[in-house]
Amino acid sequence: MQKPLLFWKLKKNSSDIGFVRLDKNKNYLLGYFIDEKYRNKKYGSLILNKMLRKKNFKDILRKKNKIFAFTKKNNKKSINALISNNFYKVIEKKEYIKFQYENWK
Secondary structure: OOOOOEEEEEEEOOEEEEEEEEEEOOOEEEEEEEOHHHOOOOHHHHHHHHHHOOHHHHHHHHOOOOEEEEEEOOOHHHHHHHHHOOEEEEEEOOOEEEEEEOOOO
């Protein structure tokens, strides 16, 4: 796996809750992970929201780059986290949904 372009960890006290990363090939691809013991507590939405506010990320958006994220079709929490952070569905396949970030501001 290649080194991510951008990478952030979310911590609570000294424990890692999860991470979010941004990779670039042709387009930008966002991925995130929340540790099992912290799931169903809205940390997915929180980590996405914090990442979207980072200066490095805003610099990428200013250049009109497209940012995509994928999630499994049955992962309702991830779908809700993405939608609540201004991602919208682009493609829905049998196993997964592709989202794109919409910078409305």
